[in-house]
Every structure is written in C-alpha cells, then in structure tokens.
Amino acid sequence: MFKDITLGQYFPVDSVAHRLDPRTKLVLLILYIVAVFIVKDIWVFGFIIAFMLFMTAMSKVPLNYVLKAIKPMKLLLPLMFLLNLFMIKSGHILFSWKFITVTTGGLRQALFIVLRLIALVTGASLLTLTTTPVSLTEGLERLLSPLKAVKFPVHELAMMMTIALRFIPTLLEEADKIMKAQLARGADLESGNIFKKAKAMIPILIPLFVNSFRRAEELALAMESRCYHGGEGRTRLKVLKFHMRDLWAVLIFAALIAVVVILQNTFPIDRYAADLILGLLGKKQ
Amino acid sequence: MPIVIEKLTYTYQSGSVNAFTAIMDVSLTIHDGEFVGLIGHTGSGKSTLIQQLNGLMQPTSGKVLVDGFDMSDKKQRAKGRALVGMVFQYPDYQLFDETVYKDISFGPKNMKLAPDEIDRRVREAMRLVGLDFDEFAEKSPFELSGGEKRRTALAGIIAMYPKYLVLDEPMAGLDPAGRRAVLAMIDDFRKQLGCAVVMVSHSMDDIARSADKVIVLRDGAIFASGTPAEIFSRSDELYEMGLEPPFAARMASELKRHGFRLPGGIYTNEALADALAAYKGGDLNV
Ligand SMILES: Nc1ncnc2c1ncn2[C@@H]1O[C@H](COP(=O)(O)OP(=O)(O)O)[C@@H](O)[C@H]1O
Ligand SMILES: [Mg+2]
Numbered sequence: 001m002f003k004d005i006t007l008g009q010y011f012p013v014d015s016v017a018h019r020l021d022p023r024t025k026l027v028l029l030i031l032y033i034v035a036v037f038i039v040k041d042i043w044v045f046g047f048i049i050a051f052m053l054f055m056t057a058m059s060k061v062p063l064n065y066v067l068k069a070i071k072p073m074k075l076l077l078p079l080m081f082l083l084n085l086f087m088i089k090s091g092h093i094l095f096s097w098k099f100i101t102v103t104t105g106g107l108r109q110a111l112f113i114v115l116r117l118i119a120l121v122t123g124a125s126l127l128t129l130t131t132t133p134v135s136l137t138e139g140l141e142r143l144l145s146p147l148k149a150v151k152f153p154v155h156e157l158a159m160m161m162t163i164a165l166r167f168i169p170t171l172l173e174e175a176d177k178i179m180k181a182q183l184a185r186g187a188d189l190e191s192g193n194i195f196k197k198a199k200a201m202i203p204i205l206i207p208l209f210v211n212s213f214r215r216a217e218e219l220a221l222a223m224e225s226r227c228y229h230g231g232e233g234r235t236r237l238k239v240l241k242f243h244m245r246d247l248w249a250v251l252i253f254a255a256l257i258a259v260v261v262i263l264q265n266t267f268p269i270d271r272y273a274a275d276l277i278l279g280l281l282g283k284k285q
Numbered sequence: 286m287p288i289v290i291e292k293l294t295y296t297y298q299s300g301s302v303n304a305f306t307a308i309m310d311v312s313l314t315i316h317d318g319e320f321v322g323l324i325g326h327t328g329s330g331k332s333t334l335i336q337q338l339n340g341l342m343q344p345t346s347g348k349v350l351v352d353g354f355d356m357s358d359k360k361q362r363a364k365g366r367a368l369v370g371m372v373f374q375y376p377d378y379q380l381f382d383e384t385v386y387k388d389i390s391f392g393p394k395n396m397k398l399a400p401d402e403i404d405r406r407v408r409e410a411m412r413l414v415g416l417d418f419d420e421f422a423e424k425s426p427f428e429l430s431g432g433e434k435r436r437t438a439l440a441g442i443i444a445m446y447p448k449y450l451v452l453d454e455p456m457a458g459l460d461p462a463g464r465r466a467v468l469a470m471i472d473d474f475r476k477q478l479g480c481a482v483v484m485v486s487h488s489m490d491d492i493a494r495s496a497d498k499v500i501v502l503r504d505g506a507i508f509a510s511g512t513p514a515e516i517f518s519r520s521d522e523l524y525e526m527g528l529e530p531p532f533a534a535r536m537a538s539e540l541k542r543h544g545f546r547l548p549g550g551i552y553t554n555e556a557l558a559d560a561l562a563a564y565k566g567g568d569l570n571v
Pocket of ligand 2: 331332333453
C-alpha cells in the first residue's frame with residue numbers, strides 16, 4: 001500500500017551528481033526551478049526536458065526511478081490538464097461543442113502546467129536520489145546559516161528535518177505492520193462509506209501515534225545522554241568543501257537559463273504555432 | 286481439513302532493482318490439531334512464510350490453501366483468514382483501545398458475534414492467558430507491563446477461537462518464568478480449543494517440549510522437516526547453521542563423542558536423565 005512512495009529516497013551509486021556538494025545541488029535546484037518558470041515557449045520546454053535527461057544520465061540513476069516520482073501525481077496531472085484546457089479562454093478557438101470550448105491559450109496553459117509539474121518533481125527527486133538525507137540537511141543548514149544572525153533556528157530546523165527524513169521509512173513500515181495486525185483480527189478497512197472508513201482507521205492510527213511518541217521520547221533521551229545540546233559550538237566530522245566540479249555545475253546551470261532566455265527571444269516559434277494548428281485544422285482565425 | 290502450502294515462492298518488491306526472494310519453493314502441510322515448530326536463523330523467512338497463512342501477503346507463485354480456501358483469491362481469502370489467528374511478535378502493533386476488555390473484544394466484534402457471546406469469549410480468553418478479569422478488564426492496554434501486553438494481544442486472538450493459531454516468536458524478550466507461562470498457556474488452549482499451533486521460535490528447547498513436527502528454514506527454503514527426534518538428532522548441523530539445538534540434544538551428542546552409548550532421539554532433559562540413569566551401576570567410561 002505504501003510501496004509507491006519514493007519521496008526522499010536515496011539511490012546509492014557513485015556519480016558526478018552524487019559527489020557534488022549538497023549546497024551546490026540546492027543552488028542548482030533553485031537555478032533549475034528558475035529555468036522551468038521562465039520558459040514561455042513550448043518548444044523551449046523540449047530543451048528543458050533534454051537537459052533533465054542529461055542530468056539523469058550524469059547521476060547514473062535509472063530513468064524509470066526518476067520518473068517514479070510522478071506516480072503519486074497520476075490523478076493530479078490529468079485533472080490539472082483538463083481544468084486548464086477547458087477553463088482558460090484566450091487566443092483562438094480550436095474546438096467548440098455545446099458549452100465546451102477549447103482555445104489555443106487553454107491548450108498552451110494546460111501543456112505548460114503538466115510539463116512544469118513533471119519537470120519540478122523529477123528535478124527535486126533527482127536531488128534526493130543523489131544526496132543522502134544527512135548531507136542534504138547539512139547543506140541546507142550551511143546555506144541558511146546567515147539567517148542565524150537574525151536568531152532564526154537554522155540548526156534546529158535542519159536537525160528536525162534530518163530526523164523526519166530518517167523516520168519516514170520507519171513510519172511507513174510500522175503502519176504496514178499495524179495494518180496487518182488489525183487485518184488479522186478481522187478489521188475491515190475497505191468497505192463502507194467515508195465515515196465508516198475513517199472510523200476503521202482508528203485501530204491503525206492509535207498504535208502508530210503511541211509508538212511514535214514513545215520513539216520520540218527514547219530518541220530525545222538517547223540524544224541527551226550523548227550530550228546533545230543544540231547547534232552551538234558543534235563541529236563536523238566531515239567538513240563540506242567546494243571543488244572545481246561545483247563551479248562547473250553552477251556555470252552549466254547558469255548557461256541553461258541563458259540559453260532558455262536567448263532561444264525564446266530569438267525564435268518565438270510558439271507564437272506562430274497557433275496559426276499553424278488552425279491552418280492544419282482548416283479553420284480561419 | 287489441513288493448511289496446504291504448495292511450491293510457495295515469495296519475492297519482496299518483485300520486479301524492481303531491490304527484488305528479494307525471501308521464500309523459495311516451500312511445500313508443507315499443517316494438519317488439524319498439530320503443533321508445528323518453525324525454526325531458522327534471523328532473516329531465513331519465518332515471518333514472511335507465516336504471513337502467507339492468513340493471506341496478509343500473497344504468494345508470488347505457488348499456492349496456499351486453508352481448509353481448501355485459496356488465499357490468492359480475494360473472496361476465499363476472507364473465509365480462510367477467519368480460521369487463522371495470527372499473533373505478531375510485538376503487541377505494540379496491535380493494542381489500541383481504551384481498555385483491555387474492549388481491545389480483546391475487537392476481533393470477536395469484527396466477527397459479528399452476539400454481545401453475550403463476545404463477553405463470554407473475552408472472559409474465557411483472559412482466564413486462559415492468566416489475566417485477572419477484575420484487575421485488568423478496565424485498565425488501559427498502554428499502562429501494562431511488556432508481559433501483560435503480550436498476554437492481552439494473545440487473548441485478543443484467542444477470543445476469535447481460531448482453528449489454526451499462528452505465533453511469531455511469542456516468547457521473545459520474556460524471562461524464563463514468562464516463557465514457561467506462555468508455553469503452558471499455548472498448551473492449555475490447544476487442549477481446550479483443539480486448535481493447531483504454528484509457533485516460530487529461536488529457542489528449540491521451547492519447541493522440543495511441545496511440537497509434533499519441526500520445520501527448519503534456511504535462506505528461504507526448507508532445510509529439514511520431521512519429528513523433533515529426527516530433527517534434533519542432527520544437532521551438530523543445526524549448531525553450524527547458527528541455531529541453538531536443545532540443550533539435551535547437544536549434551537547427548539557431546540557425550541556420544543566421548544564414548545557413551547546413548548540411544549538416539551534424545552532431545553529433552555527428561556530423556557537425557559533417563560538415559561544417564563540407565564548407566565547407574567554400569568561402567569560410565571566405556
Ligand atoms: N518489506 C521487505 N522488503 C524487502 N525485504 C524484506 C522485507 N521484509 C523482510 N525482508 C527480507 O526477507 C528476509 C526474510 O525476512 P523475515 O521473514 O522477516 O525473516 P525472519 O522472520 O526469519 O527473521 C530477510 O532477509 C529480510 O531482509
Ligand atoms: Mg521474524
């Protein structure tokens with residue numbers, strides 16, 4: 001039941017992407033998101049996708065693993081597509097039947113939403129697939145450390161994130177075990193209306209919470225008994241260091257943004273695409 | 286009618302890079318009223334195997350038939366599952382209700398029994414596991430000790446009157462007195478309910494005492510299966526697998542190595558004592 005969730009999963013192989021500094025990778029993710037959002041032309045999006053495939057190849061993570069991240073959105077994506085397709089009315093009318101109208105603007109927007117979501121989710125999952133949770137949070141802590149000046153609890157936040165990421169698989173596994181134990185006692189989780197189903201979840205949620213609280217308490221004790229007292233004066237076993245490859249990676253991603261901007265301003269093919277489609281359909285503007 | 290397992294294979298995360306075959310081509314039969322002991326090193330697939338018995342996991346290939354009900358079939362599974370009571374290793378995964386009484390009645394309630402029948406069964410189950418009704422019925426299951434929690438979890442299953450009682454390491458983490466008590470309890474309700482028992486355990490001493498049949502798993506396949514006498518006569522092999530054969534079996538094997546002429550099939554302390562007593566008066570240094 002919980003086996004589809006790959007969020008935050010790490011794929012242990014050795015590649016350039018794995019060896020990059022986590023701080024670099026976080027910055028790269030931001031650059032990538034910027035690129036995804038400034039794209040205005042559908043055809044330039046093809047370029048983003050090609051870049052995505054290039055990054056996947058560099059990371060040595062199998063492509064189907066990266067694409068798995070889309071799986072939880074298998075309902076959301078078609079829904080977003082259809083909503084945008086039918087609700088947005090701009091540009092030229094492509095198709096009209098009773099109260100349904102599809103416009104070029106709607107089609108464009110619908111395609112954009114779906115492509116952007118896929119690009120963002122796969123990009124983010126590539127980050128977690130190539131970065132261990134520990135180094136990810138360490139990178140985040142170091143990136144945000146300037147905020148310490150304004151008393152923002154950066155270390156605490158990073159520690160909470162580390163612990164949360166660490167316990168997601170444990171929690172899923174435990175939910176699975178509890179569910180089995182209650183199913184074995186004849187619990188019926190599937191039939192009935194939504195209220196009945198919600199009520200049927202009680203025998204699963206209560207042990208899950210009770211065990212989580214107990215574990216949190218034990219963890220806190222274990223940390224304190226090893227003299228954990230927050231981030232102050234704490235040093236690292238492995239100090240993060242930038243390498244040449246980090247500089248190169250940032251330059252490549254900056255080039256991506258530059259190329260996107262130049263391409264869509266020099267060859268705005270998209271603007272003519274509507275005319276093209278209409279021409280093919282044999283309709284006048 | 287028995288539980289029949291035919292050429293069962295189970296693969297975790299089948300088809301992915303992490304695919305792991307935990308059970309490989311296992312066939313066995315569990316007859317009515319039989320006490321089957323299942324032993325094997327950690328990770329040998331014991332828990333995976335017994336979870337197939339009530340359809341919590343379905344075979345990747347092969348068949349599990351519980352009294353003829355095919356556990357791969359969704360409709361038949363419900364009927365088969367009602368016959369198999371499963372006690373998991375950790376009671377913390379099971380206890381959830383406000384009081385011990387309510388928690389034990391969860392199973393019987395799901396079976397849609399009449400209220401007075403539920404009450405009768407809860408009382409009897411509590412008596413069988415040795416939980417005093419007046420003292421524990423209204424207690425919260427979360428404020429019990431480890432041993433009491435385990436008893437409550439056990440009672441929750443017993444109250445469903447399973448035809449097959451499946452226990453996954455019911456004695457893990459208990460002290461010797463607790464182990465003996467649980468073992469006595471299992472014997473007790475086997476007599477009272479006439480159910481078959483499948484017990485997973487590391488301790489062969491525990492299994493030696495009550496099992497009719499012993500199955501040894503190794504890396505997901507059956508390594509040996511037979512009567513306790515047959516299995517424990519191979520105590521040296523078991524020892525090499527990282528298992529702890531019954532004390533008496535190891536002692537007998539050691540004594541034989543030193544030249545004692547002992548009969549075969551010794552695996553309980555009583556049998557060993559008898560065999561040694563037979564030497565009384567005779568010369569011990571053969
Ligand atoms: N959810 C799972 N996913 C993948 N492998 C698993 C899972 N659960 C158990 N295994 C593996 O299957 C094997 C058998 O496990 P298990 O049946 O729990 O063994 P036992 O109960 O004999 O200790 C182990 O090697 C274990 O690592
Ligand atoms: Mg186990």
